[in-house]
Amino acid sequence: MSESGPANPARRTLLSGFVAVAASQLAACGGGGGSSGTGTTVQTPPATGATATDLPVVPLVQGTVDGSGTRVFSLQVGAGTTTFRAGIATRTLGYNGALLGPALHLRKGERVRIDVQNSLTESTTVHWHGLDVPAEADGGPHQVIAPGGQWSANFTVANPASTCWYHPHTHGATGRQVVSGLAGLLVIDDPAIGSTGLPNNWGVDDVALVLQDKRFDSSGQIDYTLTANDLQVGYTGDVLLVNGAVAPIFKAPQQWVRLRLLNGCNSRTLSLRLAGNLPLSQVANEAGLLAQPVVRNSVTLVPGERAEVLVNLGTASLGQDIALYASYAATGMGMGSGGSQGEVAAMTIRVDKLAQVGAMTAVPASLPAASAITAPAGATARTIRLDGGMMGSPFTLNGRSFDIARIDMRVPAATTEVWTFTNTTMMAHPMHVHGVRMSILTRNGVAPRVEEQGLRDTFSVDSMETVRVAVRTADTPSASPLMFHCHILEHEDAGMMGQFTTA
Template identity: 40%
Template sequence: MKRRQFLSLGVATLAAPAIISRRTVAAEPGAPLPIPDVMEVGPGAGNILSAIKGRAELIPGVESDTLGYGQDYLGPLLRFQRGRTASIDVENRTDDPITAHWHGMHVPGYLDGGPQLAFGPGKTWSPELPVDHPAATLFYHSHVHGRTAEQVYRGLAGMIIIDDPEIDDPLPRDYGVNDFPLIVQDRSFDRSGRLTYDLGMMGRMQGFHGDDVLVNGAIRPKLTVPAGLVRLRLLNASNARIYDFNFTDGRQFHQVASDGGLLPSPAAMVNLRLAPAERAEIIVDFSDQSAIRLVSQNVGSGGMMGGGNNTATLDVMSFDVGDASTSGPVQLPGSLPATVSDLGEPVRTREFILNISSGNMISSMLNNLIGQDRQTMGINGEPYDMSRIDQQVQLGETELWRINADMMTHPFHVHGVSFQVVTMGGRAVNPAEIGWKDVVHVEGPTEILLQFDKPATIDTPFMYHCHILEHEDAEMMGQFTVG
């Protein structure tokens, strides 16, 4: 019997059927989409990002205990400009250590905001970020080891937009008019409508999956868009859920950017799959003025414990179309100001296996069932150790990393660099079609090509890890230096 099949049978034997108590407070869809305020972050003083405890009405009329950067839940949209230093003061006004990790940014390790840089209540971290990154949609969030999942779930996260004044962006870019951030998360609520984070055994092993989909902190909201081309910046900020986005009328749209920035040319598609922490910018033509909904197929976790995929549809948000068009572009260009450059031949190859249960699986499951211990996970058979450097990389060299998993699929993230995907599931892919990435969904043997040009020391190394946040907290992470 294969190990995967054995685990499915073991969990079926150990786990009693779940009894779901539905809440008595309704979560009505259709509230207007909240548009995050913008914080333009430059070299001067006065840019303050305060992590605070909040009381947010995620369900109207019911307050939940939340966290946020400068607000009750989530944070402002941070706007950086390439070539300018971004000076920012991150204050900790919560009760626990926090960080601010600039997910996807090319900065040295001492500015990255990883777990080694956690700082306690009442403290302030004041990094000066040299913005050396192409125009892109990035992600920021707390990254305290063992607490990342709950802190992000409670709201310590937000979106970053990097602008590049050296390029002529031919796409819609009037923020809040024809260019919209969509931070997509799944969350659960108790019977009274309060936000809840109860992991249980399955949540620990497969990552937490919520019952409701929020966009920018609102449950299944509505957005009124102009009749024309609209840019949607999609960020999967869920702890573990994979989305397969499409529109209810089956309309075609075009992807114009991935994690690390613009694609060389728009890519036509009718559905778009994003794993946790992946981003994509898409252009949707609303000139027909049809009211439609954005939905997602409910994608499973690759079959672990019988999880598999199922065909249930998740409502994400709806769109109404106004009468007026905007002064933005009326048609998509055939090409975009981006290229996937030649990184050259790799000087070495490294192998990574993402492991679930490097110890006794059944014992771990029993401990989880009775509320003891947490699921053992790791990479290459080793759980994360903050005092151990797992890899030493040479500055400026190109490497090939081969990643695979022994149980289920995982979104694999590397700090401090954007990479090119060479193969996925053992099949060759065209890196130009996928674009620059910092997260890759590992569903079978996967190869990525990386060139490291930012240093990281023993004291403040870079991380590589699964971006299912519960897995990251449960030790599926390693760290490396660049020098």
């Protein structure tokens, strides 16, 4: 993540029925503090004259505890329809519903089983993005669930308090299945650290925001027809949705509120800010709490990345609308992770009720962050070169495309190594490594920014940049492969992925 102001070039015109209106209409649509200029647009509700929808609250499910003390969750992967535009039933995919999925509430140290039923007519997988789980439970391309089939992931929760997510990892179909609606959150608490004092009333002052972009065809169906540009820089949509809704309104209490942000886009980098540049106090990155909050005007997330921020709505007036803006960035050729094509008002926060009794009154000065991974002297070093992409050629890792029958690296279990990611291409690539704990050591020889410190699972490697990362493998050896790959899903599907074992 990086902190940068939004840029203002014009963005693509939205599909008819998901119309962008001029910046001059911001006040009527929830600007609540001004815009950054002529590049700012507002998404209207899905039909002319319709009332904007309330923000859908992501259900937080607890599962059930069986006789052995294992917490059991059930997910059904299925097809359905969702109304994005009045009068049109759009075909979508979802977990336990027509679109997206519930947030699974996990606790560090607890034994968990997640039973998955595939009710689709095609194969899928479910990957627990960011979870430190055995390779056999990872849900990568080796754990395929056939149509009508079942699969169970068994593991003990090892992650610190954090916000992770789950999504398909079906090789060659990940991008299409994710944009069709398959994504859900994993909310991990750590009972050992006790109360952090952070807002935790789910759906009231602790709110999950899943941000994704989609394209729609003339009949209102999700369009995943990949163009040459999509294959090169990744799929980009015309419409930005929050929790599956266009331009929703979150009705918030007049107090500090915690926003759990997920960039669930296939390829877009999103830079998020509030109207009037209301400060964001970042308290966590994608892998856990930061040692100290970082106050920022904007937060930039690459695909797959998460962050948790606190917003002080106690200074707002009752009835005040505050827009959440997203720069509609695309990591195109020649761009870093902050390249931008303009800005859109993704949703509105409406302060419509008094503060709750016992609400947080101040941001904690420090937080119980997990220790970063450090590299011991003499640690094994590996280089992963991000290359290809010239003249329409595929992007690769170390000059090779993914081969599910080939193991690219054999890394000992319970070992800390230094992996150097060197990007030789003309665009940024968000890199994700499965089943390990990581911390960034340097970017081009310089220590990472404070918000990048601590544990990580997804990070950008900008064009012509070198990022050194300390990687700690799981304690238990496994011959089952784990993935490392670009999280631009079209690059991943096309083979910008490798695999390693810890046997």
